[in-house]
Amino acid sequence: MPSPTELLRSVFGFDRFRAGQEDIVNAICAGRDTLAIMPTGGGKSLCFQLPALCGDGMTVVISPLIALMREQVRNLRELGVEARALTSGNSGEEAEEVERALADGRVKLLYMAPEQLAKSSTIAWLKRLSVKLIAVDEAHCVSQWGHDFRPDYLRITELRRALDVPVAAFTATADRETRQDIMERLFDGNAQVFLRGFDRPNLHLAFLPKDKPRDQLMRFVMARSGQAGIIYCATRAKTETLSQALNAAGHKSLAYHAGLDPEIRRVAETRFAREDGLIICATVAFGMGVDKPDIRWVAHADLPKNIESYYQEIGRAGRDGDPADTLTLYAMDDIRLRRAQIDEGRGDTARKEADHGRLNALLGLAEARRCRRSVLLGYFDEQCDHCGNCDLCTNPPEVFDGTEVVRKALSAILRTKERFGSGHLIDILRGVKTSKITAQKHDILPTFGVGGDLSKAAWQAVFRQMLGHDLIRPDVTRFGALRLTQAALPVLRDEAGIELRRDTIRSATPDRAPVRAQVSEDDEPLLAALKLKRRELADSLRAPAYVIFSDKVLIQMVADKPADLDDFARLSGVGDKKLAKYGDIFLAVINGAPTERLHPARRKLAGKSGGDLFDLLREAQLELSRGADGSGKLLQCSSALLARVARQKPRDLGALDRIIGEQKTDRFGKTFLEILQDA
Numbered sequence: 140m141p142s143p144t145e146l147l148r149s150v151f152g153f154d155r156f157r158a159g160q161e162d163i164v165n166a167i168c169a170g171r172d173t174l175a176i177m178p179t180g181g182g183k184s185l186c187f188q189l190p191a192l193c194g195d196g197m198t199v200v201i202s203p204l205i206a207l208m209r210e211q212v213r214n215l216r217e218l219g220v221e222a223r224a225l226t227s228g229n230s231g232e233e234a235e236e237v238e239r240a241l242a243d244g245r246v247k248l249l250y251m252a253p254e255q256l257a258k259s260s261t262i263a264w265l266k267r268l269s270v271k272l273i274a275v276d277e278a279h280c281v282s283q284w285g286h287d288f289r290p291d292y293l294r295i296t297e298l299r300r301a302l303d304v305p306v307a308a309f310t311a312t313a314d315r316e317t318r319q320d321i322m323e324r325l326f327d328g329n330a331q332v333f334l335r336g337f338d339r340p341n342l343h344l345a346f347l348p349k350d351k352p353r354d355q356l357m358r359f360v361m362a363r364s365g366q367a368g369i370i371y372c373a374t375r376a377k378t379e380t381l382s383q384a385l386n387a388a389g390h391k392s393l394a395y396h397a398g399l400d401p402e403i404r405r406v407a408e409t410r411f412a413r414e415d416g417l418i419i420c421a422t423v424a425f426g427m428g429v430d431k432p433d434i435r436w437v438a439h440a441d442l443p444k445n446i447e448s449y450y451q452e453i454g455r456a457g458r459d460g461d462p463a464d465t466l467t468l469y470a471m472d473d474i475r476l477r478r479a480q481i482d483e484g485r486g487d488t489a490r491k492e493a494d495h496g497r498l499n500a501l502l503g504l505a506e507a508r509r510c511r512r513s514v515l516l517g518y519f520d521e522q523c524d525h526c527g528n529c530d531l532c533t534n535p536p537e538v539f540d541g542t543e544v545v546r547k548a549l550s551a552i553l554r555t556k557e558r559f560g561s562g563h564l565i566d567i568l569r570g571v572k573t574s575k576i577t578a579q580k581h582d583i584l585p586t587f588g589v590g591g592d593l594s595k596a597a598w599q600a601v602f603r604q605m606l607g608h609d610l611i612r613p614d615v616t617r618f619g620a621l622r623l624t625q626a627a628l629p630v631l632r633d634e635a636g637i638e639l640r641r642d643t644i645r646s647a648t649p650d651r652a653p654v655r656a657q658v659s660e661d662d663e664p665l666l667a668a669l670k671l672k673r674r675e676l677a678d679s680l681r682a683p684a685y686v687i688f689s690d691k692v693l694i695q696m697v698a699d700k701p702a703d704l705d706d707f708a709r710l711s712g713v714g715d716k717k718l719a720k721y722g723d724i725f726l727a728v729i730n731g732a733p734t735e736r737l738h739p740a741r742r743k744l745a746g747k748s749g750g751d752l753f754d755l756l757r758e759a760q761l762e763l764s765r766g767a768d769g770s771g772k773l774l775q776c777s778s779a780l781l782a783r784v785a786r787q788k789p790r791d792l793g794a795l796d797r798i799i800g801e802q803k804t805d806r807f808g809k810t811f812l813e814i815l816q817d818a
């Protein structure tokens with residue numbers, strides 16, 4: 140039986156496990172209940188797909204989204220793995236095919252939506268199949284504290300009891316409460332936990348206060364033109380206007396939100412998956428199902444809902460592990476909007492306060508004064524000092540003691556009885572005599588004009604940061620008038636100071652060094668040709684391009700320029716199935732001509748140590764085909780026979796005899812054994 144490491148190579152074409160994968164795979168293979176928390180794109184799927192392929196029995200995979208499920212099944216089948224999905228979306232024909240495959244006992248992985256468990260017959264039916272493992276993807280869906288609770292996930296407990304097999308659960312985002320909830324609901328409190336940390340070191344992190352946000356976004360996109368990306372917007376309308384603007388500027392873009400016709404949404408999803416360099420302007424409705432590994436950037440046109448959403452959304456970029464960029468734009472209005480959404484939302488006070496806390500965490504990240512990654516990871520109880528891959532590490536902000544300006548602002552709020560928004564308050568502070576000011580007699584307040592030394596923009600930055608530090612909050616019951624929070628009192632009473640960033644708007648240049656090209660200029664045409672071929676193959680399968688090969692593999696092809704199947708097999712991401720299916724096709728593109736046809740037995744050894752052996756054995760036998768003196772009877776081993784020798788590597792003449800027979804052993808035995816010994 141092949142080991143997990145062998146399967147990793149032969150089925151998935153990967154040379155090594157990523158951090159954490161091997162331990163998890165081993166624990167699952169040993170039959171233990173496991174809960175694994177790994178970052179988005181960390182490679183969780185592989186952790187249950189590999190054990191599923193080891194030995195007999197079928198693995199049931201519970202996954203919340205049909206699109207995601209179909210995608211994984213298709214990828215697996217492209218790798219030659221017998222995977223199927225059981226969803227309400229299956230056509231009659233599809234459902235029949237799944238039934239047949241199950242009846243034949245061929246299926247290794249059966250994906251199911253949690254809704255299927257609600258049918259009373261499902262569990263009894265599964266009991267009759269030889270299920271050996273239940274894998275629960277996106278396990279945070281079982282927790283009421285998680286951000287994506289799905290009641291049907293609770294039925295997994297019942298399934299587990301009925302089948303009495305181990306459970307392996309996976310999630311990327313789980314704070315301590317959610318983790319505990321998963322433990323109790325799925326495992327009765329008992330499972331081996333693997334906490335792989337949350338860091339995604341290949342993601343560059345950056346935030347910018349809005350300042351002509353359309354231009355800021357356009358600059359960001361322009362520097363990354365031709366690369367696939369997502370822009371998250373707070374409103375449906377914005378997804379559409381922004382998408383139009385991008386198209387007008389010569390980019391390829393589509394809008395996506397829940398208000399669009401399902402068919403239009405489906406087309407957008409498919410096009411995004413299949414086409415190179417498409418930009419999706421979306422609300423958060425475009426989300427979890429996105430499994431495209433080569434999204435090179437994610438931008439937030441508006442502040443996300445909270446720190447978890449932020450982490451999930453940026454996490455869609457760079458799942459292939461290559462560098463990817465993120466940019467989050469935010470402004471005072473965004474903070475107001477998010478606070479109001481929480482206050483006006485459902486849920487009790489405790490829930491609302493928890494939500495405010497999560498928003499605060501995100502605002503703390505936005506207004507961070509040192510390495511952003513250290514602040515982000517800190518939220519997940521992880522440490523990091525200086526990541527070198529965020530805007531603040533490259534460009535430390537200028538800070539100043541903001542205690543006095545903040546106190547002036549707080550006092551203006553108090554003296555106007557917490558009844559006004561920032562615009563009017565800034566007018567008071569700067570001493571601007573508007574009609575509203577005179578009407579309210581605010582020009583006779585002691586705070587009138589005490590902040591005339593700061594520009595309007597500078598005051599806006601102060602108010603934004605005060606909101607960010609949660610010193611003040613908009614009051615939804617009073618049209619967003621600002622009021623003080625408990626956190627403001629120490630500053631007001633001179634018991635605590637506060638450090639602010641110098642207006643970041645002024646020094647705002649979002650772009651670091653120009654985005655690197657994927658390959659050198661000379662190699663561009665080759666990469667384009669490979670992409671074209673990939674597109675053609677993908678279209679014939681009606682599948683996204685990366686189902687054939689990811690960009691990463693194509694870039695490797697360009698860099699390594701494999702000359703033959705052996706070289707090709709060594710590329711990371713090329714497993715046996717894909718080597719056999721696509722090796723020749725892509726080699727022809729790279730080398731401009733069809734490559735040497737290999738005997739099928741030899742093809743199977745491509746890229747393996749047996750491949751070199753085979754070639755040596757064949758050479759030796761050619762030389763000896765008429766005996767050492769060249770006058771003997773013509774004798775040859777077939778390619779299939781040589782392949783067997785190369786695979787089995789017999790150590791002595793007896794063993795060799797059993798493979799190629801006495802006559803040939805007499806002729807080639809000594810030489811073959813010498814070659815085998817050196818190997």
Ligand SMILES: Nc1ncnc2c1ncn2[C@@H]1O[C@H](COP(=O)(O)OP(=O)(O)OP(=O)(O)O)[C@@H](O)[C@H]1O
Pocket residue numbers: 153154155156157160177178179180181182183184185310311430432454458459
């Ligand atoms: N050992 C490995 N070597 C190279 N690439 C890998 C390895 N394991 C996984 N990958 C690749 O990493 C990418 C992300 O994997 P996967 O979809 O399993 O992530 P995930 O952890 O489930 O993320 P999410 O939380 O977003 O669902 C895939 O393209 C996968 O092929």
Ligand SMILES: [Mg+2]
Pocket residue numbers: 183184276
């Ligand atoms: Mg996943």
Ligand SMILES: [Zn+2]
Pocket residue numbers: 509510511512513525526527528529530531532
């Ligand atoms: Zn950093």
